[in-house]
Amino acid sequence: MSSYQWTGLVFALVGVITSAVLAVEGTRRKTLNLDHLPISSILILVSRLMVGVLFVYSGFVKANDYLGFAYKLEEYFYVFGEHFPPLKGFFHLFIPAAGGLAWFISVFEIALAFAILLGWRMPLTAWLSLLMMVFFTVLTGYSHFTGAVTDCGCFGDALPLKPWESFVKDLILMTMFIPLFLVRKSVRAFPSDRIAGILTGLSFLVAGFYSWYCHEHLPRIDYRAYKVGVDLNICTTEIGPEGYPPCKDWYPDFSPEEFPMGEPGLFEGHTLLIITNDVSEAPAEAARKSADLAGKLENSHVKVIGATSSGDDALQAYRTTYGVKYPFCFMDETVLKTVVRSHPGYVLLAEGVIVKKWHHNDTPSYEEIMQLSGQ
Numbered sequence: 001m002s003s004y005q006w007t008g009l010v011f012a013l014v015g016v017i018t019s020a021v022l023a024v025e026g027t028r029r030k031t032l033n034l035d036h037l038p039i040s041s042i043l044i045l046v047s048r049l050m051v052g053v054l055f056v057y058s059g060f061v062k063a064n065d066y067l068g069f070a071y072k073l074e075e076y077f078y079v080f081g082e083h084f085p086p087l088k089g090f091f092h093l094f095i096p097a098a099g100g101l102a103w104f105i106s107v108f109e110i111a112l113a114f115a116i117l118l119g120w121r122m123p124l125t126a127w128l129s130l131l132m133m134v135f136f137t138v139l140t141g142y143s144h145f146t147g148a149v150t151d152c153g154c155f156g157d158a159l160p161l162k163p164w165e166s167f168v169k170d171l172i173l174m175t176m177f178i179p180l181f182l183v184r185k186s187v188r189a190f191p192s193d194r195i196a197g198i199l200t201g202l203s204f205l206v207a208g209f210y211s212w213y214c215h216e217h218l219p220r221i222d223y224r225a226y227k228v229g230v231d232l233n234i235c236t237t238e239i240g241p242e243g244y245p246p247c248k249d250w251y252p253d254f255s256p257e258e259f260p261m262g263e264p265g266l267f268e269g270h271t272l273l274i275i276t277n278d279v280s281e282a283p284a285e286a287a288r289k290s291a292d293l294a295g296k297l298e299n300s301h302v303k304v305i306g307a308t309s310s311g312d313d314a315l316q317a318y319r320t321t322y323g324v325k326y327p328f329c330f331m332d333e334t335v336l337k338t339v340v341r342s343h344p345g346y347v348l349l350a351e352g353v354i355v356k357k358w359h360h361n362d363t364p365s366y367e368e369i370m371q372l373s374g375q
Contacts, residue, residue, distance in 0.1 A: 043179050044179055044180055044183060044187070047176055047177060047178075047179045047180040048116055048117060048119070048180055049117070050176055051113075051116055051129070051173065051176060051177050051180065052113045052114075052116040052117035053113070053117075054113075054173060055109050055110070055112055055113030055116065055129075055132075056110060056113040056114075057155070058109060058154060058155055059106050059107070059108075059109030059110035059112075059113060059207065060110065060207075061155050061156040061157075061158040061159070061223070062102070062105070062106035062109070062153075062155075062156050063103075063106040063107055063110065063207055063210060063211035063214070064156070064158075064210075064211070064214055064219045064220060064221055064223075065156055065157065065214065065219040065223070065224075065341060066099070066102040066103045066106050066211050066214070066215060067099065067102070067215060067337075067341050068153065068156050068157060068224075068341070069102040069105070069106060069153050069156060070098040070099045070101070070102035070103075071098075071337065072102075072149075072151070072153030073094075073098040073101055073102055073153075074095050074098045075149055076139060076149060077091045077092060077094050077095050077098065078091075078092075078095070079148045079149060083146070083148065103208070103211055103212070103215075106207070106211055107204055107207045107208045107211055108132075108204070109132065110203055110204070110207040111200055111201075111203050111204035111207065112125065112128060112129050112132060113203075114199060114200045114203040115196070115200045116129060116180070118189060118190055118196035118199055118200060119187045119188055119189045119190050119196060120189050120193065120196035120197050120199075120200050121189070121193070121197070122180075122184040122185070122187040122189075123184050123185055125184075126180065126181045126184035127184075129177065130174075130177070130181060133170060133173060133174050133177065134174075136154060136170050137167070137170040137171065137174065140154065140163060140166035140167040140169075140170050141167050141170075143163035143166065143167070144163040144164045144166070144167040147163070149163070150162075150163065151163075151166075154166055154169075154170075156223060157223035157224045157225075158221075158223040215341075216359065216361050217359050217361060217362055218340070218341055218342060218345075218357060218358070218359045218362075219341060222357075224338050224339075225338065226338060226339040226340070226347075226354060227354070228354050228355065228356060228357065229353065229354060230353070230354050231352055231353045231354075232267060232349065232352045232353070232354070233267060233351070233352035233353075267349050267351065267352035268351065268352075269301060269302075269303065269350075269351070270301060270302045270303065270348065270349065270350055270373040270374075271302070271303045271304075271305060271348075271349040271352075272293075272294075272297060272302050272303070272304050272305070272346060272347070272348055272349075272369060273305055273306075273307055273339075273346070273347040273348075273349065274290050274293075274294065274304065274305070274306045274307070274326070274344055274345075274346055275306075275307045275308075275336050275339055275340050275342075275343075275344060275345045275346070275347065276290070276306060276307070276308050276310075276318075276343065276344040277308060277309055277310075277333055277336045277337060277343050278308070278309065278310055278314075278333075278343070279308055279310045279314050279315055279317075279318035280310065280314050280317075280318070281343065282318070282343060282344055283343075283360070286343075286344055286360035286361075286363070287318070287321075287322045287324075287344065288322055289360065289363045290322075290324075290344050290346075290360070290363070291322045291323055291324050293363060293364070293365075293366065293369075294324070294325070294326045295323075295325070296366040297366065297369065298325070300366075300369075300370070301373065302348075302369055302370075302373055304326040305326065305327055305328070305329060306324070306326055306327065306328035306329070307328065307329050307330075307331050307336060307339075308328055308329075308330060308331070308336070309330065309331060309332060309333040309336055310330075315328060339357075340357050340359075341359075342357075342358070342359040342360050342361075343360070344360050345357065345358065345359060345360060346358040346360075346363065346364060348364075348369065348372055348373070350373070355372055356372060
């Protein structure tokens with residue numbers, strides 16, 4: 001790390017240690033009276049606002065795309081299993097539940113934020129918030145000191161942070177939270193405990209519904225590299241221009257008899273990409289709909305190309321089962337998950353520029369494709 005990174009880390013650690021000592025002392029005395037300090041009220045208010053707002057933002061970006069957070073949790077469980085062999089089986093038990101955990105953590109974080117801002121049952125809320133912070137600090141700290149995970153996923157794709165940045169951020173956040181934690185028993189709910197409780201509960205329900213809706217119909221805000229408006233043709237270098245996906249990610253590998261690799265004008269005109277990451281796990285009804293849509297577009301000006309990470313045998317079985325005739329390209333699983341959060345999912349391109357994306361629950365009609373492609 002550079003000198004300023006180490007400086008930031010040292011200051012953050014000093015702040016946490018100092019605050020921890022005060023926290024222990026405050027807990028031992030049951031409560032810590034700060035009323036004699038003229039800045040105490042302002043300090044507590046600032047602590048509530050900053051922690052609450054940060055929790056809202058962090059929870060929202062994860063709830064908007066909790067699948068992305070789930071993939072990150074899966075990565076952590078795999079890494080922990082590899083680094084702690086005796087506990088490998090234990091950590092791997094959580095991998096199938098990563099989606100549910102990601103949804104709950106995202107929504108719970110938003111509810112905690114409202115509880116903090118409204119001052120609802122602060123003794124309980126403060127401890128739950130502290131546990132949440134410790135959870136993320138352990139993840140980011142482990143990433144920082146081992147280098148095992150390159151991005152903690154705390155802010156999803158909205159604000160990618162390096163491991164050291166995430167770790168220092170969590171330490172600073174805990175330091176900011178300490179003043180509120182110390183006076184947790186004296187904080188009163190606004191406007192009343194009952195109303196604050198109702199609003200906190202509503203925030204959980206609304207956030208939960210929003211997150212579920214984004215999962216079933218694609219994230220409402222797309223922070224990823226392959227968002228609408230991105231030109232896949234611009235990828236001509238290994239790194240790629242700012243705001244565009246790395247060019248090394250977009251080298252489709254077609255079977256020679258289907259679509260020769262390197263053919264000029266791969267995305268010329270209009271192209272509908274049907275992305276089915278693992279064809280063996282595609283929902284039957286969604287697979288049938290994609291095959292039907294491709295059949296209707298067969299004689300149109302819109303070219304249909306499939307994309308998958310599945311092997312030849314699985315793909316052949318998929319073709320036979322659902323009567324799929326369009327050509328497929330083979331791509332990395334991570335890239336396909338990044339392009340569209342649906343399995344299968346649809347991406348319409350115009351001269352290589354992403355025009356629109358659909359979840360399989362919102363499979364576009366032939367008429368919609370024609371309208372968007374100018375016909």
